[in-house]
Amino acid sequence: MRKNRLIAGVSVLAVLWAGSVLAADEPAYTKACAAAEEARKMAAELRYEWNTVEPLMKKASEAAAAGDYAKGVKLCDEARKQSEVSIAQAKHQADAWRAAVVK
Amino acid sequence: MKRLVTILLGAALVAGLAWATPEDDRKAFIEHYKKRFPDVAVEDYVNGVYSIDEEAYEQWQEIEEFAPYELALAEGKELFETPFANGKTYGDCFPSGGVGIRQNYPYFDTESGQVKTIELEINECRESNGEKPYKYKKGPIAAISAYMAYTSRGEKLNIVIPGDPRAQQAYEDGKELYYSKRGQLNFSCADCHIYNAGMMVRADKLSPALGHPTHFPVYRSKWDDMGTLHRRFDGCNKQVRAKPLPAQGEEYRNLEYFLTYMSNGMEVNGPGARK
Numbered sequence: 001m002r003k004n005r006l007i008a009g010v011s012v013l014a015v016l017w018a019g020s021v022l023a024a025d026e027p028a029y030t031k032a033c034a035a036a037e038e039a040r041k042m043a044a045e046l047r048y049e050w051n052t053v054e055p056l057m058k059k060a061s062e063a064a065a066a067g068d069y070a071k072g073v074k075l076c077d078e079a080r081k082q083s084e085v086s087i088a089q090a091k092h093q094a095d096a097w098r099a100a101v102v103k
Numbered sequence: 104m105k106r107l108v109t110i111l112l113g114a115a116l117v118a119g120l121a122w123a124t125p126e127d128d129r130k131a132f133i134e135h136y137k138k139r140f141p142d143v144a145v146e147d148y149v150n151g152v153y154s155i156d157e158e159a160y161e162q163w164q165e166i167e168e169f170a171p172y173e174l175a176l177a178e179g180k181e182l183f184e185t186p187f188a189n190g191k192t193y194g195d196c197f198p199s200g201g202v203g204i205r206q207n208y209p210y211f212d213t214e215s216g217q218v219k220t221i222e223l224e225i226n227e228c229r230e231s232n233g234e235k236p237y238k239y240k241k242g243p244i245a246a247i248s249a250y251m252a253y254t255s256r257g258e259k260l261n262i263v264i265p266g267d268p269r270a271q272q273a274y275e276d277g278k279e280l281y282y283s284k285r286g287q288l289n290f291s292c293a294d295c296h297i298y299n300a301g302m303m304v305r306a307d308k309l310s311p312a313l314g315h316p317t318h319f320p321v322y323r324s325k326w327d328d329m330g331t332l333h334r335r336f337d338g339c340n341k342q343v344r345a346k347p348l349p350a351q352g353e354e355y356r357n358l359e360y361f362l363t364y365m366s367n368g369m370e371v372n373g374p375g376a377r378k
Binding site: 044047048049050051052053054082086089093096097098100101102103 | 123128131132135278279282283284285286287289291293294297340341344345346347348354
């Protein structure tokens, strides 16, 4: 009985998640990619941009052009996360590099 | 009392690090490689990875018999000697007519307050004589630079860091870039070419940083072409999945300043041939 309830609960969540992904539309895509671009610009200003970010954003743009906004959101979210990590890398390396100097 | 001693020792350590001069850095650099490769003579590092890989050294010696950079060298000589539309030549822009001067580059130009590389000055020479600048990573600029290096073979690198605080800062900035981890793979130049020199990355052995700038520009089999040192910086950055910085931009010129200073006193043997 408890197992059946658990399966039903997971199924409902899966349907809701799938619904939200399918429901990703152009405004959601635009918002996700604007955030990704803002993070990319910040990383670039710090001279720490990764070369993996622009290809992700290009793929996102292609997905959106094909009407697959959900995929576009996913790719831009990944691009934003990568830029956020590279910004953290820049901040960390601002001091950490000194410890690596040959002494 | 114990706490005071700790604070004083800490302060001394910090001060010691802060006061490390370029010459202290260079000596520490050399000592590192002496410990890492005790059988390799310091002067042999001009041969890059071949200084630490006997088998590859033999193959390289055979390649040098019909050096793949010879065509570029001939092209570079011709370009170097051919007058611009106004009748002047590259020789008019450089000391000693541009012959046998590679060992003095890069240098800090107190007038402009920036590091000048030989490729930067080749293009400055072109522009001041009404010619369009070349692209910085390959092609004619690599050929001219190769020829200028060739005329300097055997001369010892003599990079000067003057007392000008801007020069010191340029050196420090280059040093920071060399030791900073970058890209998605989180690697610094030092991670590969200092701490893992001699280790394999897939099928390639990582070359030691000591002696790196002596043999540029190089003909790389991978490129099937000549390339400048900044082309190689660009490639290294891409390999660690960082977006490369502009060739001959301030960052890479400062990086070259630091890296070349580390090889001070070593013989120029460019252009080189590499895998």
